[in-house]
Amino acid sequence: MESLIPLDYATLRVVWWALLGVLLIAFAVMDGFDLGIAALLPVVARTDVERRVVINVVGPVWEGNQVWLITAGGAIFAAWPLLYAASFSGFYLAMMLALIALIIRPVGFKYRSKMEGTRWRNTWDGLLCASGVLAALVFGVAMGNLIVGVPFGFDANTLRPEYYGHFYQLFSPFALLAGVVSVLMLIMHGAVVLAWRTEGAVAMRARRAGQITALLTAVLFVVGGFVVAGMDGHVIESGVNFMAASDPALKTVAVQTGGWLANFEKWPLAWAAPALGVGGALLVAMLIGTRAYWLTFILSSAAVSGIILTVGLALFPFLMPSSTAPRFGLTVWDASSSPLTLWIMLLGVVFFLPIITAYTAWVYRVMRGKVTAETVSGTPNSY
DSSP states (O other), X not given: OGGGOSSOHHHHHHHHHHHXXXXXXXXXXXXXHHHHHHHHHHHHOOSHXXXXXXXXXXXXXXXXXXXXXXXXXXXXXXXXXXXXHHXXXXXXXXXXXXXXXXXXXXXXXXXXXXXXXXXXXHHXXXXXXXXXHHHHHHHHHHHHHHHHOBOEEEOTTTOOEEEOOOGGGGOOHHHHHHHHHHHHHHHHHHHHHHHHHOXXXXXXXXXXXXXXXXXXXXXXXXXXXXXXXXXXXXXXXXXXXXXXXXXXXXXXXXXXXXXXGHHHXXXXXXXXXXXXXXXXXXXXXXXXXXXXXXXXXXXXXXXXXXXXXXXXXXXXXXXXXXXXXXXXXXXTTTXXXXXXXXXXXXXXXXXXXXXXXXXXXXXXXXXXXXXXXXXXXXXXXXX
């Protein structure tokens, strides 16, 4: 059966590495502004009407946006089972925090306006804000830990993952810096959408918040880059067979200072990713006060994509480096499913992804236009 697959095993692995990146970027771009808007709720909205306006910007679309996260999780489970096993066991408590935040958000949307009491609504508004900040922080901290290295290994005989760290170890200084960059990045993205989809005082405050967070995103991202340049990175020395079955125990890995910049030296075009992250954020700060709404949203999306791409390109071919047993770090070449599994899944992606993209575009077209106090009060189904 596998002889009928037109792509070799190594190519399929790289394709699925790229597809995983696409799914993570799609989640950050599409659902990221939902999280950013939730985090901005008490900042840009001072009255109950203004808060309802802000909530109804994302109310009709947040469920569809969150599907990208579920899809990415499913892709990790099916295409990268060793990565799924090691990451979900090591990051279990952190994942639970993110899950709690993501559960609070829809409950807040649904119940916030069910009662008119000030305390009731203020409580849900606070929870919505906290959910946006917490989820964005946890996702950023997880990315930071991939660069620092995760304390895990595998049983040499059974390939059963073994995690050696503890919960608080996940929140190292660099991981927290990555978490702060994530929060600022998504708040910037959310502010761009609010400036586009609202008007009056809410839009004005969103523009101001967007300018500040865009500048801070660019600055802290650059600071993080200098920190990474002085950190230990992992470099594969030997034992890689691009076509062999997955077995992370076969390779040898060296730890070198500045090792995470090796790919940028090898492939100079890779510098386009951090340039996109910094340049996109700075252009957002410049243009968010104008009426170039589409362009600002594209630039904000480009900044988000560039920052995530920078992490992926720096780590390649590693998916999850190990800080305690570097040779067990999971890479593109030794953490994937079989060729047949990857090929069947790729066929499904080729068929379904255009349908999902077209449907999403149609939903956003239907929901286009400004959200105002009048549209909220005049629509019985609004939050």
